[in-house]
Amino acid sequence: MTDTAECKPEPVEQEAEERDDAHLDDIEEGAGCTEIWEHLAEQRED
Template identity: 60%
Template sequence: MTDASETRPDADDDRDDAHLDGVEPGAGCAEIWEHLSERREREEE
């Protein structure tokens, strides 16, 4: 996956969809689920 700043230079943590930063455009359910799971794991550390 690429860095959020590469895919969405206007990304802002206050946006409703900020949790999807770093997800490639056109990603399906499995990719989104994986991204969110990885994010949760990093936040728990």
């Protein structure tokens, strides 16, 4: 059995390209589906 406390994952290098979820950067952490939907709808209007 593996002890998760000893697990040391290596950081993933972020590519220069835009992340798939970069369009959600302005949303507060913990936002729900409704807040995300509203945010995306506002961006479409712009």
